[in-house]
Amino acid sequence: MAKYVCPRCGESVETSGIVTVCPSCHADLRGVVAEEQHARTRRAAAELLRDDSVTTHEYIVRTRGLTRIYRMGDVEVSALNGVDLDIRRGEYLSIMGPSGSGKSTFFNMIGGLDKPTAGSCYINETDMAQLSAHELAWQRCHTIGYIFQTFNLIPVMTALENVTLPMIFAGATSDEMLERGRLLLELVGLEGRLHHKPSELSGGQQQRVAVARALANQPAIILADEPTGNLDLHTGKEIIDLLKELNVESGVTIISATHDLKMIDVSDRIVHIRDGKIERIERREDIELEVGTLGGEQQ
């Protein structure tokens, strides 16, 4: 039973959602009830995905003098040149930069995929460079969710199996995995596509599966490398909306590399990287951005 306010007569109505007519003025309450239920679902999902078991440090990612030098024969190429950046928990951060700017290298550092030549990168106040291979794998499995430009689903597995794969590594029981996987796919709107192979899904759907997979072990950070790069405008927008919604509702930190203005539009901060250094950091409020509506789209 929940209480609703009738939009026509202002009377308070109590209903379980089966009777959706106002008893005094017979107004249709279906819209109000649906809205309320949807809001409640989101709150519950947010509550569920919110990671409150970790001691909350204000900054989830901190880098100090992060430097990475690649040695190619006798030539030394510095991809990163002393990057200091703090990323707040629950932030939606976009990283921009031309190709070869060190963007990818920076990404790999945060994701624990590469080790810095100098400096350090802290995730949850853990220095990634100090971790053993096993601890690093644990960190990748539990703390970070990856979304790739090319989706990178395992082609021989169904959508559900793709989502449950990180759960296998995390040691979940098979019942738990099935149920969670199913719900995560429902969360991204693919409830009818559980047993489809990636090749049977559209690009946007594949990326949705990838989002569900990234959420598999309730990560604190989602690292998205050009998540809309291989999608058309409309499906790209859907993925951005999905990510933003997850960010707002569950407080997961999202760090994305992107050129997509729609992505910039929903970001809290935009970091510009050039020649292995941070060129400037902008706040969303400070920049003027006109994102036009797409043809045929209703806003």
Add this chain to the structure above:
Amino acid sequence: MTISMMDVKRLAEISGGGGRRAVQVQAQISLPWSEAVRISIKNVILRLGRAAITGTGIVLGIAFLTYVWSDAVFSDGVKRAALEQERILAAATESVKGSAVEGQESGASAAEEAQETKAKLSLQQQEAAAEEERGARRAWLVVMALLVCGIGITNSMLMSVTERFQEIGTMKCLGALDTFVVRLFLIEAAVIGCLGSFVGLVIGFLFVMFFYSIKAGFSVMAKVSWPQLLLYMLLALLIGAALSLISAIPPAVRASRMPPAAALRTEI
């Protein structure tokens, strides 16, 4: 983004309690064998083309091995059958001779007989030596054939690793350890090895059976030592699986060393 309230409650239930992010305790990363086997078998089934190429090496190698071994067993059987026939024939002529020329003087014929047996013995010796040499040559051939097969498998698996580098990188991004990747590839190799050896076994055996039933008639089957043949077959199966496993080690190690960042690369 529409999920029903009930789903969320269920989601909360299953991820709640003890299962919920035990961050303080650094949980183990694991890949249970049952899951690994399931994934590997699926990989083999869904990439049948690639598996067939890898498996053909094993099929041919084991078919050859089985051919050589069963050929030896069959020819033994044929020889035994011939020997038996000879003995029966000899016994028959002896008895005929005995009854026909009874009471003849035996001084000269005894010497003759001794010479005959001597000649027979040296002939047997020669034959044994030739047989030994043939055996050695056959063993050499078999070893070479298996070696070539092994290299073929390694090559084919290396191709398969290269094809899947993005997939492997992705798995590592999702938290897979190097050992998981090695395990998956080795199980896959073992599955292909077992299946391939079995097919090779059947082909090799059928070939020999066909060959001998034409050459020596179907009756030779009765003279063949079946337990020995069975032993050889089992051995061939084992050798096939082992060969496949050993050949898969270099590719599997290479796959496990693949940097996870490979998954982020866009160009393929």
